[in-house]
Amino acid sequence: MTATIDEAPASSVPEIPSFEVTLKVRRYSPESAHGDEAYWDEFTVTAHGTDRVLDALHKIKWEHDGSVTFRRSCAHGICGSDAMRINGRNRLACKTLLKDVNPDKPIIVEPIKGLPVIKDLVVDMEPFFASYREIMPFLVTTGNQPSGERLQSAEQRERFDDTTKCILCAACTSSCPVFWTDGQYFGPAAIVNAHRFIFDSRDEGAEQRLEILNDKEGVWRCRTTFNCSEACPRGIEVTKAIQEVKRAMITRAF
Known part of the structure; x- marks a missing residue:
């Protein structure tokens, strides 16, 4: 069958x-x-x-x-x-x-x-990446090599969690009216990436970065128009990060 x-x-x-x-x-x-x-x-x-x-x-x-x-x-x-x-x-x-x-x-x-x-x-993204490189986008440490991991608490990691999301697309920087009219301005993305390291408890280069951003074309050129935050495809609170860097510049608290 x-x-x-x-x-x-x-x-x-x-x-x-x-x-x-x-x-x-x-x-x-x-x-x-x-x-x-x-x-x-x-x-x-x-x-x-x-x-x-x-x-x-x-x-x-x-x-x-x-x-x-x-x-x-x-x-x-x-x-x-x-x-x-x-x-x-x-x-x-x-x-x-x-x-x-x-x-x-x-x-x-x-x-x-x-x-x-x-x-x-x-x-041409080179001017954008030149500003990014200038803020030293890497951990800076001094002294001897560590014997183990540089540990962080969840709270310490949370402090800079938002600004780790940057994908360097330049959407925020190229939405900034100050950047349009002044090609020397560091721009939001560079400041966001400086924030990511300034507030990292494992890093020891905050003073250097703040000195770099204290330049006349640095963080003080921001006019708080919020264009950058609206443009960010990752939802980073860019304007808030810039304000926190300004506050750290004055208080040296980070």
Whole structure:
């Protein structure tokens, strides 16, 4: 007797609805016919409700114009590579859902402000990282090598927990009006990373960092506009951290 196998039932998973979305991308390509003049290109692609701005940019590059240039790496909001201005706000393209930025109208995509544009949405990050390096983003200790771990209490770790979340995307720094008008300003990200070490109980370089940030282009240039806190994709209370560094500068309590 031959056994029979029933056919598997057809999949009942509903199809994800699609929609058309237009991206208006600011272009800059010195080697093109436009030379040193920036210009705008519009692209319309088919997207789904789960798609992010980065997905739309991928479709543009892969299916429409391979010369469109932008940075991206992990695509999960961790590497910070794809920070850009989307509808006038600094965001990570990989975390911004198309449906959340009104896809019924063209979505404006531009490079972040205050840093030299290399091509299209790619900026020169060297001035940003130069400020980061200057605040000594590493533990500073003196004396002999420790015989064991440098232990911390939960309370000591909590003191700087918020500022350990920085992914160096430059969204906060490039949202700062002071940074736009004064390229010498350290910027919020450098101060946030100084905070992370100044308030670390294992570190002995707080005085050096505070002296660096006491420069005329340092922490006192902050005007507390809160742009940086609003722009941070990791939810860091950037303005609060800057205020705490200012207070430490005066009180030397850290």
